[in-house]
Amino acid sequence: MSQQYRTGSGGQIDRKKPIRFTFDGKSYSGYAGDTLASALLANGVHLLGRSFKYHRPRGIQTAGSEEPNAIVELREGARKEPNTRATCIELFDGLVANSQNRWPSLAFDVMAVNNLFSPLLSAGFYYKTFMWPVSFWTNVYEHVIRRAAGLGTASTAADPDFYEQCHEHCDVLIVGAGPTGLAAALAAAETGARVVLVDENPLAGGSLNSENHEVAGMPGDDWAAQVAAQLQSMENVHLLLRTTLFGYYDHNVVAAIEKVSDHLPVPPKGHPRQRMWTFYPRRVVIAAGATERPLVFGNNDKPGIMLASAARAYVNRYGVKPGRRAIVATNNNDAYRTALDLHRAGVTIAAVVDSRAHPEAPLAAELAKHSIRLITGRTIGAAEGRQHVTRALIVSTQGETIDPERIDCDLIACSGGWNPNVHLHSQSGAKPVYDDAILSFVPGQSRQAEVSAGAAGGSFALRECLKQGRAAGIDAARQAGFKADKASPVIKAHDDGAYAIEALWISPTPYNKPYKQFVDQQNDVKASDVALASQEGYDSVELLKRYTTQGMATDQGKTSNVNALAILACQRGEPVPQVGITTFRPPYVPVAMGVFAGHTVGAEFMPVRRTAIHDWNAKQGAVFIEAGLWLRARYYPQKPGDTMNDCYLREAEATRNNVALVDVSTLGKIDLQGPDAAEFLNRLYINNWLKLPIGKARYGIMLREDGMVFDDGTTSRLGENHYFMTTTTANAAPVLAHMERYHQVEWPELDVVLCSVTEQWTGIAVAGPNSRILLEKVIDIDISNEAFPFMAVGDCQMNNIPGRLFRISFSGELAYELNVPADYGEQAWTELLEAGKELGVAVYGTEALGTMRIEKGHVAGSELDGRTTAQDLGLEGMANREKHFIGKQNSLLPALLDEGRLQVVGLKSLEPGRNLRIGAHLVDPNVQIGSVSPSQGHVTTTTYSPQLGYGIALGLLRDGRSRYGEQIEAVFPLDDEKLRVEICHPVFIDPEGELVRG
Amino acid sequence: MLRIECPWCGVRNEDEFSYGGDATVERPADDASQDDWYDYVYTRANPAGRHREYWHHINGCRAWLTVERDTMTHEIFSTEPTSASLPQPQRKTGSL
């Protein structure tokens, strides 16, 4: 029979819209408006999963986002999502869910033997049981625990959906659209304030949807729907349902997640799966309600045992009887409503068990009116049943019970009291305080622009919630600068009675037997674990949490935190406030990583920077490489099957023997102007800049204040007060920030302005022995060696394109660098190629560029790793110690001058046909510590030199400069590689630099 | 998320800025001792409470700013240009 636990009528479900779904492969039906949990309960399914450590059968404990037990794998394939709460999953047609953490099946779970070995898995089991031997960790324990304890599995396929992020400013943000939040929103909105109201449910109304309350003369849920519609029609109100505020951050910034399409089989075209909201409210009203806590008794985790409020929600909101014969157990007034509502729906109430000796007379009278049995001064000591509760054992709250009464039941609805949801208040930096009247924590002094109202503030009565909500709404709008002269009247509601509670933190167990009394059901933490942690000295709140893992699962201990604290307090013989409360941290609910990433995934992960020559490169079939955000041409295949090696060898050879072009637009370019520009450069670089003539370039090195090399590059003097700096591609942005700091913070007296012009200029290096012949065809200035020697700089025209020509070389060949405005970049490039056709001009990419720089021993990013000094790099001769420069004093710290520092060296492969490997360590095979030869340095960059015919590299080696000619071994243990190499000077070709000056 | 009021641009999110360290440390004179220079780079107080620090509006107007912030609560008391000798902003009041 289908949905045999459905009530005859009522509930906010649409009985005309049946929905098919499957759980663990079995097909069921529910109705529109159901959650997965309510639909399963309607079909009599209570067993939803196995617990984390002991693999005990678990059912549904709550009807909301605080659910610790009923977590399932939702959907299949790429959209499969583990650890979703069945109590929050809105039913849709074709929904597929599976239980998790069971093997081989839910009903018969082999790992339930963990239940028998539970002493091994008690508090601190991570730390104690598996201490020794170390090798067992990787070989045995890890393996077994992974299988034995755990949660669901995620899909390994790429997420097919997209996520987005939005920002919104508002005057008043209201968290929760229950009676308090709706009243607050109405009152605030009527002042004209911009109001945002968020609620995690698909319907506004909060508890009104689960109770039989009357508001403003109509059923509470109808009133809520009416108010929500009214708010939605107001231009200054933004009502967001299915939206959970999960984080309260500094400066009153809050974040929420909107489940845009989670209630649908797949997101509609063009819609995201989820959306992250960042709100910037002037004031926040926290109307987040309260969470009921369970009672802690033996076997309190059995399916069929749920919170009293959850039973009420299932019967009232979803039209589902969560059982046929119920026991309601409580220590407070609130659960009496559960007995009455269940009774009205036709559920037999076997008894209401109130731990208080003298509950208030009207409560007892109401039960008597319906002939419901009331047991006082007693509570449930333990539950019995295998996969479902079948019986409760009733014990006295005072001392030992010799002969507990046994009452048959298939449902225990229990209430241990209510905890105001102080999570956001705590996240905002405030400290909740303990309130003896409600035996729970309530918001303390606000630290940010927030206030809690209604149940979230510790006031549970409906009338009080409506009143406080309205007041908080008006107050927030006023503080945001709005006048509340025509504020809405107080909303009338029926009296749902005052809340009263007496402490019952843990039940006595029948016969003093060691029943498992669960505190944190998701992490399988028992009352005895709390006691054990306390005995072993882990008796502060924060230590307890980490030692037992209480409160650390996906539910963040929403139903368990206060019980755990109170049990710890009992252990320590102290009042609860003495024990304190843990700090709540975001997120309030689990948030998918995808929504934090938003659109920044795949191709949109980072912006892409392309040079002006990019399109030409792409048309040529160039293979690109990422250099920071830039895409640079790495090499240019000429025919099918060309490998990278074929290409870069050909390109380097063309450069060394003829002439070739390379796109160097990605180098950082900074324009400096002003009468103090030279002085500024002089302080920035280690070498001298005051005497650089107009029309000349100079190579410079800059240090950080700690004496390490920061960056290198050439800077040219273009005019009296005009300089042009180039930086490495990687450091373009950091160098500019560095310069701006010194300009603005340290030396504001220097009259200089700086501007990044990286994007404004296209850079083309023309390199090779025939580079002058090529350029002479198209450049309007005299570039003979006499007129335009090495390091000369000048304005020029190339055909009709204005440009600047620099005689600088990175390849070590005769070379020029032509800069043209970026808009002319591709034109200049193609005109140069056209002019060089008869010479056989080639193009080369970063791979050939890298090869030639290694052959020339130019240091670059892999050597300027932030740990090398000018001395380490062999560049200390450039420093002018007569003047001041950044890093001057600290570059002389003893540790930076010590013997034994790593110094740049060249390395030659001594084994024909074998190249060195980046990251390989340089070791002396004859020196060993144990079985290991200690590293003396490492290989920073490698290539095969077409010029020399063998593999070469640069490396950083201990005292390397005094070891030229020595042989050493380059080892790469990951691949078990070893290579004999010879240490040499880092400049492999043309050490005197005759070519560049020729 | 800190909200920092740039004197030129108004209140902006922290992710437009980059942190620039302790603004109470003074850069030693060129001829100061090596100990002074060592302290300048390596020795820092770690005050709990009000603290002056540099922030660079790196994804904004590129100004270096001096921000007074409480390191315990993140409350920001003031945001100023680092130097009076550079052009000064015309500050609008009451911006959010």
Ligand SMILES: [Zn+2]
């Ligand atoms: Zn700014």
